[in-house]
Amino acid sequence: xxxxxxxxxxxxxxxxxxxxxxxxxxxxxxxxxxxxxxxxxxxxxxxxxxxxxxxxxxxxxxxxxxxxxxxxxxxxxxxxxxxxxxxxxxxxxxxxxxxxxxxxxxxxxxxxxxxxxxxxxxxxxxxxxxxxxxxxxxxxxxxxxxxxxxxxxxxxxxxxxxxxxxxxxxxxxxxxxxxxxxxxxxxxxxxxxxxxxxxxxxxxxxxxxxxxxxxxxxxxxxxxxxxxxxxxxxx
Amino acid sequence: xxxxxxxxxxxxxxxxxxxxxxxxxxxxxxxxxxxxxxxxxxxxxxxxxxxxxxxxxxxxxxxxxxxxxxxxxxxxxxxxxxxxxxxxxxxxxxxxxxxxxxxxxxxxxxxxxxxxxxxxxxxxxxxxxxxxxxxxxxxxxxxxxxxxxxxxxxxxxxxxxxxxxxxxxxxxxxxxxxxxxxxxxxxxxxxxxxxxxxxxxxxxxxxxxxxxxxxxxxxxxxxxxxxxxxxxxxx
DNA sequence: TACGCTTGCCAACAAGCGTTGACCAACATG
DNA sequence: CATGTTGGTCAACGCTTGTTGGCAAGCGTA
Numbered sequence: 125x126x127x128x129x130x131x132x133x134x135x136x137x138x139x140x141x142x143x144x145x146x147x148x149x150x151x152x153x154x155x156x157x158x159x160x161x162x163x164x165x166x167x168x169x170x171x172x173x174x175x176x177x178x179x180x181x182x183x184x185x186x187x188x189x190x191x192x193x194x195x196x197x198x199x200x201x202x203x204x205x206x207x208x209x210x211x212x213x214x215x216x217x218x219x220x221x222x223x224x225x226x227x228x229x230x231x232x233x234x235x236x237x238x239x240x241x242x243x244x245x246x247x248x249x250x251x252x253x254x255x256x257x258x259x260x261x262x263x264x265x266x267x268x269x270x271x272x273x274x275x276x277x278x279x280x281x282x283x284x285x286x287x288x289x290x291x292x293x294x295x296x297x298x299x300x301x302x303x304x305x306x307x308x309x310x311x312x313x314x315x316x317x318x319x320x321x322x323x324x325x326x327x328x329x330x331x332x333x334x335x336x337x338x339x340x341x342x343x344x345x346x347x348x349x350x351x352x353x354x355x356x357x358x359x
Numbered sequence: 360x361x362x363x364x365x366x367x368x369x370x371x372x373x374x375x376x377x378x379x380x381x382x383x384x385x386x387x388x389x390x391x392x393x394x395x396x397x398x399x400x401x402x403x404x405x406x407x408x409x410x411x412x413x414x415x416x417x418x419x420x421x422x423x424x425x426x427x428x429x430x431x432x433x434x435x436x437x438x439x440x441x442x443x444x445x446x447x448x449x450x451x452x453x454x455x456x457x458x459x460x461x462x463x464x465x466x467x468x469x470x471x472x473x474x475x476x477x478x479x480x481x482x483x484x485x486x487x488x489x490x491x492x493x494x495x496x497x498x499x500x501x502x503x504x505x506x507x508x509x510x511x512x513x514x515x516x517x518x519x520x521x522x523x524x525x526x527x528x529x530x531x532x533x534x535x536x537x538x539x540x541x542x543x544x545x546x547x548x549x550x551x552x553x554x555x556x557x558x559x560x561x562x563x564x565x566x567x568x569x570x571x572x573x574x575x576x577x578x579x580x581x582x583x584x585x586x587x588x589x590x591x592x593x594x
Numbered sequence: 595t596a597c598g599c600t601t602g603c604c605a606a607c608a609a610g611c612g613t614t615g616a617c618c619a620a621c622a623t624g
Numbered sequence: 625c626a627t628g629t630t631g632g633t634c635a636a637c638g639c640t641t642g643t644t645g646g647c648a649a650g651c652g653t654a
Contacts, residue, residue, distance in 0.1 A: 179651080180601060199513040201436035205642065215603050220643060276564060277512040278434040283564050290566055313560060313568035314580055321556015325548060329511060329518050331525055333548035344594035345549055349584045359579035414621085415631060440612065450633055455613060 184222055186212040191219075191233035196271020200230065200279040227281060234285050236272055238262065238293045243301045251301065252351025256343045259319050263327060270327050273320070290316055298354065307358055314353040318346060419457055421447040426454075426468035431506025435465065435514040462516060469520050471507060473497065473528045478536045486536065487586025491578050494554050498562060505562050508555070525551055533589065542593055549588040553581060 178184075190211035194203035205226055209216040223229040239262065246254045263269050272289075275282035290312070298312040299305065322342070325334040337345070413419075425446035429438035440461055444451040458464040474497065481489045498504050507524075510517035525547070533547040534540065557577070560569040572580070 178600085183601080199436075201434070202513070204640080206640085214601095216642085217604085217644075218602065221601090226642065274512055277509055277559070278437070286564050287566055309568035310572065310580075313566055313572075314557075316566065317556040317560045317569060318553055318584070319556070320559055321552040321554070322549075324512070324555055324559060325552045329521050331522055331548055331551065333544035334552060337545065337548075341594075345545075345588070348587065348594075349553070352583065353580070359576075359583075413630085418631075439610080441610085449631095451612085452614075452634085453632065456631090461612065 180222070183212070183214055183218065187214065187219055187222060187229070188233050191229050192268060192271065195230060195233060195275055196267040199271075199274040199277075200282060205229070230275070230279075230281060231285075234272060234275065234282070236268060236285075236289055238289065240293055240297045243297055248355070249351070251354055252349070253343050253347035255315070255350050255354075256319070256346045257339070259323075260339055260342055263323050269323065273324065273328055301354065304358075310358075311353050315350050318349050318353070322346060415457070418447070418449055418453065422449070422454055422457060422464070423468055426464050427503060427506065430465065430468060430510055431502040434509040434512075435517060440464070465510070465514075465516060466520075469507060469510065469517070471503060471520075471524055473524065475528055475532045478532055483590070484586070486589055487584070488578050488582035490550070490585050490589075491554070491581045492574070494558075495574055495577055498558050504558065508559065508563055536589065539593075545593075546588050550585050553584050553588070557581060 187208065190208045191203070194208045194211065197203070198207075205219050206216050208229070209219050212219075219229060223232055239258075241254060241258050243251050243254070272282070272286060276286040277283070294316055295309060295312045298315065299308045302308040302311060322334065325331045326337075422443065425443045426438070429443050429446065432438070433442075440454050441451050443464070444454050447454075454464060458467055474493075476489060476493050478486050478489070507517070507521060511521040512518070529551055530544060530547045533550065534543045537543040537546060557569065560566045561572075
């Protein structure tokens with residue numbers, strides 16, 4: 125039953141290989157604490173950006189990594205705390221202690237950076253294609269975004285998270301290249317609908333014809349759409 | 360793993376009428392045992408195609424209606440058999456007897472008819488707009504499609520159901536108007552990606568700018584995209 | 595050495611799940 | 625009438641879930 129070897133403390137990426145192939149996620153973000161556990165006494169900031177390295181930082185990171193994988197693979201309900209703890213090689217109660225409850229864990233595990241490119245540096249007619257290619261590569265770099273969608277559809281907190289990502293990371297870069305500011309939200313939503321829709325068909329539902337398209341074909345088909353949403357006159 | 364119950368014959372083969380519950384959820388039985396005597400005065404041989412009306416048909420329909428609502432609202436995992444039974448005003452065990460298990464219930468509850476219009480009767484340049492408008496209205500007519508998406512994203516059986524709907528109800532009508540047959544699946548998938556993507560943003564995630572668009576604006580923005588996927592030369 | 599945090603495991607809790615089988619009330623038919 | 629079938633309730637089962645509290649070992653410091 126117990127496969128956890130107590131002699132070796134879980135280090136940087138302890139859960140072994142598992143199914144994990146990602147390495148693109150920001151290595152470690154130990155500051156996500158935010159202090160949900162009520163017993164934790166707020167440590168004085170000590171002047172630095174980091175409060176202080178804790179001995180449990182590796183465990184926290186392992187939990188977070190396992191949580192990301194599980195939420196991505198199974199969605200919110202089926203990703204159980206027990207399974208996440210098992211993947212991380214620790215006891216379920218530790219998850220509670222460090223993240224308060226399941227929602228807190230999800231909140232900590234679902235921070236996403238779209239790394240949207242700066243479109244102002246891209247020639248006018250190539251912006252659509254650039255955007256499409258960026259998101260294809262981002263989507264295929266790991267399962268984070270697939271997981272975000274799985275959770276966003278079934279869980280209200282997940283949906284809220286997606287709305288926030290949209291508002292904070294998609295709208296701004298559309299804003300930057302949109303001549304009429306009040307049109308930017310609409311244009312961003314349209315772009316999002318096409319990107320998310322293709323991602324849904326290709327990576328989540330795995331509709332055959334969508335899966336079989338090559339990157340270049342995908343760009344060739346979708347780029348004009350995105351370009352139009354980005355630049356065409358409002359109909 | 361009892362799949363076929365020998366004692367009774369639940370076999371979800373003839374789940375009530377084939378007629379789709381189009382008019383919202385028919386208030387079959389909102390109250391607990393409204394007290395109509397379960398007298399079935401139906402002629403035993405009335406319908407030639409139907410095997411025979413059973414006394415329990417009303418209950419079966421109530422279960423199905425409640426199941427559709429719950430699956431739509433909560434997704435597969437959170438839509439519990441107990442809650443569905445409560446909504447239908449009967450005991451959870453009846454659900455098991457009539458539909459075998461939860462997956463069987465879902466299979467029976469998730470039959471969907473997109474009623475895609477015959478595009479050959481629509482002028483060439485209006486086909487995209489016609490398609491977009493049809494799906495907007497379909498999506499807003501009830502919560503069936505929203506539920507389908509919720510389940511399709513988290514549950515593999517739900518995803519398979521969506522792939523089948525795509526193959527059986529979307530591809531054919533694209534086939535009918537696509538001059539090059541082998542391009543039809545791709546074009547259908549592209550159209551599906553845009554329609555589903557907007558539905559995701561507007562009805563499931565409720566991204567504000569997508570929600571605020573009027574029907575006409577929606578058609579004006581999306582129709583050219585769909586039209587291009589439908590008719591433009593393959594890039 | 596002893597003390598107080600920290601880190602972690604263990605065992606248990608209450609609740610909820612899908613599912614089952616026993617049992618009862620009608621009805622249909624001999 | 626008796627009998628078999630159908631429609632339905634009730635109480636429970638085995639299991640998993642999120643969550644909690646107690647306890648033991650490790651560590652930093654006095």
